Amino acid sequence: MKKISILIPTYNEEGNIPVAYNRITQVFKQQLPGYDYEILFIDNDSSDSSRQLIIQLAEDDKKVKAIFNAQNFGWMRSSVYGLINATGDAVVFLAADMQEPPELIPQFVSEWEQGYKIVIAIKNKSKESRLKYFLRSVYYKVIKHIADIDHIDHFTGFGLYDRKFIDVLKNLNDSMPYLRGIVSELGFKHKKVYFEQNERKIGKTKFNFFSLYDLALLGITSYSKVGMRCATIIGFVASVLSLIIALYSLISKLLYWDSFALGMAATTIGVFLLGSLQLFFIGLLGEYILNINTRVMNRPLVIEEQRINFE
Secondary structure, three states: OOEEEEEEEEOOOOOOHHHHHHHHHHHHHHOOOOOEEEEEEEEOOOOOOHHHHHHHHHHHOOOEEEEEEOOOOOHHHHHHHHHHHOOOOEEEEOOOOOOOOHHHHHHHHHHHHOOOOEEEEEEEEEOOOHHHHHHHHHHHHHHHHHOOOOOOOOEEEEEEEEHHHHHHHHHHOOOOOOHHHHHHHHOOOEEEEEEEEOOOOOOOOOOOHHHHHHHHHHHHHHHOOHHHHHHHHHHHHHHHHHHHHHHHHHHHHHHOOOOOOOHHHHHHHHHHHHHHHHHHHHHHHHHHHHHHHHHHHOOOOOOEEEEEOOO
C-alpha cells in the first residue's frame, strides 16, 4: 500500500490545527481509502496552544507525527526540513491556514499515479485582498522576466512531491532554500492544478511586509543576476555622463572664466543623484552578499527540540 505524507508547517495556528486534521482524515477515509497516510506537523516554536493540540492529536492517532523546532527558523527553512523528513512515497505540502483546500489531495494523487513526479497547485483566483493579490502578480511578472529559470506564477509550494524529488531536495544541502525556484530549476516534469484561494477564516496571517520582502529578495538574489548587471551598467553610464559633464564644465569655465558660473544647484543635484544610486546598489549588493554568506556558513535548516511518533 502506497503511503502519502501530508506536511503542515505551523506557527501559532491553534484554531486551524483541528480543522486541518479533520478535513485531511475525511479526505483519506472517503476518497483515498486505498492509501496509507501520515500527517506531519512541523511547529516553528509557537507561543499559543498549537503544540499541546498537536501532542493530543498524536496521542489519539499514531498517524499524526510532529517535529517541534527549538525556535522559529522561518517558514521556508522549516517547510523544507519537514519535506525531507516525511516518510511517504509522496509528500503533500499544505499550509495550516486552510486557504489551500485539502480536498485537492485526491486530484494530486490521481495525477501522481499517471506519472507526474510533481503536482503543483496554482491559484488563478483569490479571495484575499485585491491589493495583495495585485502586488503578488506584479512580483511574479518581474521575477519571471529577470530570473535565470522559468519561474512559476502564483505557486506557493502547495502541491504533491514524489519521493524522487524529495531525495533531490535532501541532497541539495542548501541552508537557504527557495522551494519555488528549486521546483523550477531541479524539479521533474510537473502538472499544474488550478484552484481559488480561500480567505483565512481563523487567526491572523504570519506573513507581514518584512517576511514577504525577505522571501521576495531570496528569490531574486538566488535566481537572478539582473540586479548586479543593472548596477554595473547604470554605474558605467552614470560615470560616463559625469565625466562628460565635468569636461564640459571645465572647458566652459576656462573659455568663459568671468561669465560662466556653475552654481550650487547643478553640483547639489549631481551629488545627490550619484549618492542615491550608490546607496541603492550598495544595498542590493549587500543582499547578494548576505545570501552568499548564509549559504557559506552552511548552518542546519532547523534545530529540533522534540519529535513525536517517529519510529
